[in-house]
Amino acid sequence: MSTATAPATLVLSDRLNAMQESQTIGMAKKARELAAQGVDVISLSFGEPDFQTPQYIKDAAKKAIDDGYTLYTPVPGYPELRQAIADKLKRENNLDYKPENIVVSTGAKQALANTVMSLVNPGDEVIVFAPYWVSYEEMVKLAEGVTVTLMGSLENDYKVTAAEVEAAITPRTKLIMYSSPCNPTGAVFSREELGAIAEVVARHPQVYVLADEIYEYINFVGEHVSMAQFEAIKDRVITVNGFSKGYAMTGWRVGYIAACKEIAVACEKMQSQITSGTCSIAQRAALAALQGGRSSADEMVEAYRRRRDLVLDIVKDIPGMKTPKPSGAFYVFPDVSAFFGKTTPHGNTIENACDLAMYLLNDGHVAAVDGAAFGAPQCLRFSTAAADEKLAEAFRRIKVSLAKLA
Known part of the structure; x- marks a missing residue:
């Protein structure tokens, strides 16, 4: 043969x-x-x-199968899951979003890729805080953008400063990408640090921010701050999160964005042509995760x-x-x-x-x-x-x- x-x-x-x-x-x-x-x-x-994965989440997935959640799902996710995510963002992050602002994807990686592909044109510059997660630069390449790497200093726990961001922005800058808590360094940006960066972004209306918060719950210093909390730039911040790290649900592949309606619609359009809606059973498990709290x-x-x-x-x-x-x-x-x-x-x-x-x-x-x-x-x-x-x-x-x- x-x-x-x-x-x-x-x-x-x-x-x-x-x-x-x-x-x-x-x-x-x-x-x-x-x-x-x-x-x-x-x-x-x-x-x-x-x-x-916690047992109550597994049990919810088993029940979803028995309850017949086996058909195609809406591209941006089940309405009740999107509502639960919006409720979580309000309760834990003081962010006001409606379900129409949420798009559920097959992992936070797809949520990031959807956003980059929806915003970045060939030749657009994307400022990436380094050290960065391995896929950021490759996503920018796929969108034919130009990565501008900003390396934080070891003395500052590898965190980029507002002054460094200001110096890196040009008329071609379209997007800033970062994670906090950071993969790979574990650095966490404080309210003061993100606030100073938000003030810089506010002066450049063509610049958007993609904030990767997938490690939000794994925080050893207390307060988690979302860039979208700063009102002056809220509509230009796309918050990415998911269930893999905080709920030990890596194999379930459920992530999401929260963004202004125009960007959410764009990401939904992108996703509709690539994967469509995320797995029905995994979405029901994610809903149970949010309903079960964070103990x-x-x-x-x-x-x-x-x-x-x-x-x-x-x-x-x-x-x-x-x-x-x-x-x-x-x-x-x-x-x-x-x-x-x-x-x-x-x-x-x-x-x-x-x-x-x-x-x-x-x-x-x-x-x-x-x-x-x-x-x-x-x-x-x-x-x-x-x-x-x-x-x-x-x-x-x-x-x-x-x-x-x-």
Whole structure:
């Protein structure tokens, strides 16, 4: 039986060739390949809670099946889910939205992509706060926009300042993208910091803001501030959130935007031609999640806080790792440039963070992600969404492997 092969003349699209594979997914794939060979790999590469979805949410999904929620759904989501999201935004974020301002998508990633594709024209500049989540830049490429990367300083926990934003804006600037709490750094913008940035944006009426708040509930410092709370720019802010992180619902794939009606309608139009409505069962589960409150999320946050502190306690004794204290999310993002130029026991030179990540995988059997994927080539990202004993063993191995470098 013959195996189908690609034609010799196959030429893939330029847009595809310009894209990079998600490095978080790529490293997870390498770790699985090594594990399949019988190697005891501890993977800290994937941004996924290690908790199960709360039982009451699972039960709601089972009931949805029995109740016949098996047909196509409205493109922007079930009306009752959109109302529940609007209620949540009012209750927890002091944001006034109606269901018509909400579009439910197949994960926050699709919500982000819908927005970028709806707003950005070829040649438009998109300011991206760095370090940034891996897919931001690739989404801008797909829209044929131009990414303008703003790197926050290590001394400021990698947070970009209002003055830096002001200096980066040009007549071609269309959009600003950022996350808070931040993936990968765990940095959380304060009310004062976001307020100062909002004042800058208010002076540039052509600029919109895409605020990624998917890690909202995983916050170790208290107040979460939404950029859309600043009245002067509310209608130019698109808030993205979802259920993957706060409710441990990664596989359910439910995210959403809240935006002015015109942008919501645009995102609905975009989605209607790509995926249509999100899975009916997952939407009913998301509705139950909101109705059940956030006590399960708060329990997970305490575990993430404990794990962060456990890791930082080990990392402080690893010479050469400079790691700011994360204020949210579930990552540590150390500057590892002190190891560049060093030699492995096999005589290979560590030229960059990618080399270091591969060395740690092959020598210590710990998977991390190269910081270049996040716009910070001097760093590595480690997920702390793993059991305490796994984290302790992983960073013990890392310490041992790094000590071998000469």
